[in-house]
Amino acid sequence: MIRAIALDDEILALKIIENYSEKIENLTLEKIFNKQSDAQKHLNKFPVDLIFLDIEMPTKNGLDFYKSISQNTKVIFTTAYSEYAVDAFNVNAVDYLLKPFSFERFKTAVEKVKMNDEKDEAKHLSIRADYKLHKINFNDIQLIEGLDDYIQIHLKDSSKITARSSMKNIMEKLSEKDFIRVHRSYILPVKDIKTIVNRNIHVGDFIIPIGETYKDDVMRIVNG
Structure with a gap:
């Protein structure tokens, strides 16, 4: 499901986006805003996942507003001015809708978001924590540790991200060929399982025990 908001100083433009959004599966337009300050408060x-964003606005133009957002949010610009197209794609906009746009053109833009998400999910773990959507490259994950109702993602730069999730749910978001659960409390990248001593896996500074339930799966990887 794509969670979105729309920001435009024209109420009619917002109503059109609202109407079009209702017709598209897996898209939820959560709020519409005609003031940047209100949109910013909501985003905080x-x-x-997505913002439909006008460019010509009274306070700050949409390009500058988007650059000020400190989160991984995709953007589709909606504007009456064609001259901003190059600048829009320079900030990695998914699409650029020139007003007035049809429902079919709007739908095509949203489909691009879905396609980009599918490509991203093949290489990234998307998870919400600390009021942000984190997109973590699989290659940056050192291990994932289960802590009751939370999981802690240990990254190779020694930072950590703690999120509310079960180990079962997080495994469903990961690539089966890239990650394996080795213990009820630990998930490891398959490529990093190189040294096993006394039924413990050494990964960086961590020594991870192999759970009885998971030992056969681990040994298949080591021997395979």
Whole structure:
């Protein structure tokens, strides 16, 4: 499901986006805003996946507003001015809708978001934590540790991300060929399982025990 908001100083433009969004599966337009300050307050508390964003606005133009957002949020610009197209794609906009745009053109833009998400998910773990959507490259994950109702993702730069999730749910988001659960409390990248001593896996400075339930799967990887 793509969670979105729309920001435009024209109420009619917002109503059109609202109407079009209702017709598209897997797209939820959570809020519409005609003031940048209100949109910013919402984003600070409720991160979203996508913003439909006008460019010519009274306070700050949409390009500058988007650059000021400190989260991984995709953007589709909606504007009456064609001259901003190059600048829009320089900030990695998914699409650039020139007003007035049809429902079919709007739908095509949203489909691009879905396609980009599918490509991203093949290489990234997307997880919400600390009021942000984190997109973590699989290659940056050292291990994932289960802590009751939370998981802690240990990254190779020694930082950590703690999120509310079960180990079962997080495994469903990971590539089966790239990650394996080796213990009820630990998930490891397959390529990093190189040294096993006394039924413990050494990964960086960590010594991870192999759970009885998971030992056969681990040994298949080591021997395979």
